[in-house]
Amino acid sequence: MKKTLKKNIGLLHLWLGLASGLIVFIVALSGSILVFEDELDEFFNPEFYKVEAIGDKKLPVDAIVSQVQKEFHLKKIDRIYTFYDPERTLKILATDSDKKKQIISLDPYSGKVLASVPAKSRFFSVVLDLHRHLVLGDFGQAVTGISCLIFVFMLLSGIVLWWPNKIKNLKQRLTVKWDASFKRVNWDFHSTFGFYTFLVLLIISLTGLTWSYKWFENGVYFLADGTTKKPSAKVENPTKIDPEGDKSFFYQNIFAKTDSIYRYKGDTQIRMPADTINSIMVIKINLEKEIPNIASLAYFDKYTGKVVETRPYESFSNGDKLRRLIYPIHTGSIYGYPTKIIAFIVCLFAVTLPITGLLIWFGRKKKKKS
Incomplete structure (x- = not known):
């Protein structure tokens, strides 16, 4: 038998x-x-990671965004990435007039465009698409x-x-x-x-099954929280009509407010909503933690820039915390180079x-x- x-x-x-x-x-x-x-990406494409020289002071984010919008005929800003490391570039993910996503690297001190590439044409975007789809x-x-x-x-x-x-x-x-x-x-x-x-x-x-099957992700939450119900990553925007007003420091104020809420050293990204209903989500990665992908969230009114809601990492459910750990575990980055090599x-x-x-x-x- x-x-x-x-x-x-x-x-x-x-x-x-x-x-x-x-x-x-x-x-x-x-x-x-x-x-x-x-x-590997930094080695082969350093212009997306390092500035040519560290300046005395960074320009307001809005001034850089306004300049690049005109230069690339951008229809919509999707994401803005800023980094704690003074050598790092500022990155923008945007949709151009042809409705194609573009990744643009800029010098935050001078506003100079250092490099740009269609998001789908980026080598590692192709490799990731091959890996998942x-x-x-x-x-x-x-x-x-x-x-x-x-x-x-x-x-x-x-x-x-x-x-x-x-x-x-x-x-x-x-x-x-x-x-x-x-x-x-x-x-x-x-x-x-x-x-x-x-x-x-x-x-x-x-x-890896987390990205393939919703039932598996729900199972992660059930094991950690005892329920598959999890809070939505989206928060509805309180203001329904765009009021007239000066918005010359709109993005800069959002980054500044996020830093005042979460005072740790971190890399920050603004995620603009893809629809007309929800607010702006800001993610600040905590670089003071030994484990990667530990982040807190803040939500801002997409018209006024006022704080709508904050979600510090400490307030996350066990399921949310475990879900954030899945990516570094899957990629081997959980404990840096030793686990990456393994x-x-x-x-x-x-x-x-x-x-x-x-x-x-x-x-x-x-x-x-x-």
Whole structure:
């Protein structure tokens, strides 16, 4: 009975692996690149990160925005990013007159445009689209979601198949016999390193399901809060009609008010509402925390710039706090370079799993024919 069960699990492991192998290869390879996205992007595109020289004083944000709106014929400002590091550029995500998103990097001291790129053409935007959607939109997202679920099963079934029937064979399962035949080395590499990377790959796969399935994200909130009901990220704008008035320091005042509410060192971004109903959301990342993605929120009237609501990180539910941790856990950035390196190596190994698994299948077919 036990042998029959293990045999059936092995068959499922084999055929599901063959069916999802190509998708796993693409997602794992793109994921390994995204682990060091910030570092690689800054190395190849420094003009989006560093100013040419640190000035005495930064210009008001509104003056820079007004200038860039004219220069690029922008229809709408979507997001404005400012950074605590004095060497960092100011970044704007905006929609141009052709309704295309543009990322623009500016010198906050001089207002000079340092670089611009269509958001969809940015290299890491393409890699992320490949990672999440296979560059196929909703259909691609469905495929990667199913493949991720299959991969979770592959990891669990792989442990069952790896587990020795007798405890005396455990040592053999923990090492690769490098001086054996290619077939044996391939098998050992696939199963042994699959065991060593099992836990990290399982964590990365499970956290990845958050972006594929709403039910999984709801499950995160249920485990943390006991309910799937979570507060909306949007807050309705109290003012319904734009009043006349001087708005020459509108954005600058919002950034200043946010800094007066949250006095820690942080990077701040303004997110303009995509609709006509909701208010401006401002996110300030706390750089004083050891763990990344710890942030507090503030909401501002999109017409008057007055504070509508504040949501300090301390007021977040356990579910919200856990949800914010999922991204750094998934990318390996949770504890900086040590966990990033682990995530990178493990993702590279995941790239080899469909290949070594395919070779194992070819070896079995050849054996059956013989």
